[in-house]
Amino acid sequence: MRKVLNRLSARSNARKSLELFAGAGGLGIGLASAGFVPQLVVEHDKWCCDTLRDNHGALCGEQKGDELPWRVVQDDVRQVSFVQYEGKIDLVSGGPPCQPFSLGGQHRAFDDARDMFPQAIRAVRETRPRAFIFENVKGLTRSAFLPYFEYVKLQLEHPGMTSKPSESWQEHLRRLEQHHTSTHRPDLHYQVVTKLLNSANYGVPQRRERVIFVGFRDDVDARWSFAQGDNTQEALVWDQLFGTYWDRHRVAKSARVLEGRALQLSRRLSRDEKPSSSPWRTTRDAICNLSEPAKSETSSSILNHRYQPNARIYPGHTGSYIDEPSKTLKAGVHGVPGGENMLRRADGSVRYFTVREAARIQTFPDAYKFHGAWSECMRQLGNAVPAELARLVGKSVAARLDDSELA
Template identity: 25%
Template sequence: MSAAEGEKPLEVVEICAGAGGQTLGLERAGFRHRVAVELDANAVATLRSNLHAILGYTEKEAEDAVKVGDVADPHVWDPAQYSDDLDLLAGGVPCPPFSIAGKQLGANDERDLFAWAVELCGRIKPKVLLLENVRGLSTNRFAAYRQHVLDRLREHGYIGEWNLLHANEFGVSQLRPRFVLVALQPEYAEHFAWPTPNLQAPPSVGELLKDLMGSRGWEPELVDEWVQKANRIAPTIVGGSKKHGGADLGPTRAKRAWAELGVDAMGVADQAPEKGWRPKEGAPGPKLTTAMVARIQGWDDIEAEGGTAALARMDFGWQFQGRKTSVYRQIGNAFPPPVAKALGESIKNALQKAGDAQTLPETTDAVLDPVYKLLRAQNRPMTVDQIMVRLAQAGTVLEQPDVERRLSHLSHDFVMSTQARSNGAIAYSLGEFKAFIGQDDHQRHDLFTQHRARIS
């Protein structure tokens, strides 16, 4: 079991759990799952089998702990059943609404569940909320979205803070930034500290995968030659979605980065190279298997002993269910377990009030988007010139193009009303948040039903 012998584990409800990257990390940090909810049937099968085989749940406990379906569907699960004295609500809500590689539809994307998760937190009142997403959510495009999230959390009685964490700073051999929100009830917030990055760099792709590359007889000298070329950590593993065909290692830029490491990123192999294997003309080297991708994602616990040349490895034995493409997506879309474990340990310390209490800067009223804050506080429409004057009076100087850009961003995620003044100027007023937070009449219901077969 994850918790020490005789110690009552802290309890977590996990939404959008995927194949269990966050699940494994949190369990290793000492949490036990009351329930995990996931849409994809193969990922559900993966979760249930590993809760039983790896994490010590009985078969019935594993079956009961994982619910399959749309996390926002009240017929799938009843959050109120799991809310009593809950320690942690956690999840990796869908990334496409915020991905730089996508359309960045934000609140207008039927896959956006971030705002819904914040309202769920307000309903079931866990001691801590943990949500993670892609780096795109940290950009200026979503400053008002993030501002609204912090404001809503404050209204629900939480102190929230955003942070960008890099997986390679926590032992993962991959450039994988993740934007993380942690929100705590005040009595625990003063004991929270973000996890400290490792000082030692993770092993290179070659060092990490050497034994797997040579596992089927590929000549040792060729394996060593490949290891020398694969001398850096990996680019971000891209799991992709059901919209975009089979498994490969990402867009053109990522494929070029993989080629520099001697990896053919045009697909995923069924097996490691065998004796006599040589790359086809034009290919930079072998393809990775799903087992190799899983190791890069952190499903093996890697610790360097005396430098990265000697590796102590714990293979958790996590088995993924489904065909190769589904397995690759489950792995590629996951939150790396070592990062989840580090966050879980920091949250556990806060819940146990370990260390001295501190006054945190996030207890002040954070301003991520001053235009949003100003319009939200006003009861009347304001022109761009009026916005600039009011902000300047408050000590924030923005030029006209910046104000107009922020207004454009706001119009994507909030209802924006406009009025034409007699002098031709346009006055703006900010309306309700467009995001799905559980409304019966929200467009998300129709869009989700329409696109469900392609949502992953």
């Protein structure tokens, strides 16, 4: 009984959050691990909601272990009001749909109806959280999008300053710039930092670059910064040249292959100059203790670990070399359904990643069950934030919120 009371006390003191555009839950899992308890999880896609409910017990209100069930709402976020959470939320988080800015998309940005940043900003305006975390694809920082990137950032800094009827985004941007440089700013205001992060530098076995927007309300003395990750390619190549990488994975000498930049780095590294950083984690590191995929789900003892046939290499899509971090997993919405979601061995042979292997690459827990066909599950994973990266960002934000309360 005492343990139960302690858990309930900890939950009551936990930091409360809202999760928007939740997808399969990568960002939410990481933030929950950092101590944020979602009060509401909004996602419009049926398969994603099935995945979220099955893993977080919100469908029937069941409780799994020490976790509270997530309240998952399947709806268009534009139809959801957040005013009832005003003043009750520590963090708003989410990944607004990225197609308008994706390097694989049509790059329509502010002319694209799929741009959901206005809804993310509305959620901040209505709830007035102490902090927020939003993420998006690297394409948002392309030079063609920089004016809109600055527009998004200024809206997040001044979420109460909404656009006027019939006002263009450029006109709204000018008003925001004037307001931002004014000495009189009585309305809701956030200090915002943006960072471009490579997941591989933070212990994720995937070269996945994401832009994060982290904001703290003006009354929070956060003094926040997010350090560069401790993992590097130099340390990985050194381990492959002079360390134990190949031996601990029992890789035959004929299969010990370095490619691309790794091969270039190998010519400059010395046994006597071991990097102080930790090695990048590779695809082999992530999946080494998984058996070969089963031909059917029923014949596999591992969840979501079924063989997907017909993988092939074609120009621009050669899969992920097993002894490097994987390439960015793709959602398959740009005319290349799963074309990069392949494992490539040293001999050049390829096969598709199983859903479980892709989940390992995205640092989801092994017990996490994905709903839908292989292509649907890969879409969920291709759109996800690596859970470990989300945990590290969330942990740093939570620490600054704690420090600000003690100041």
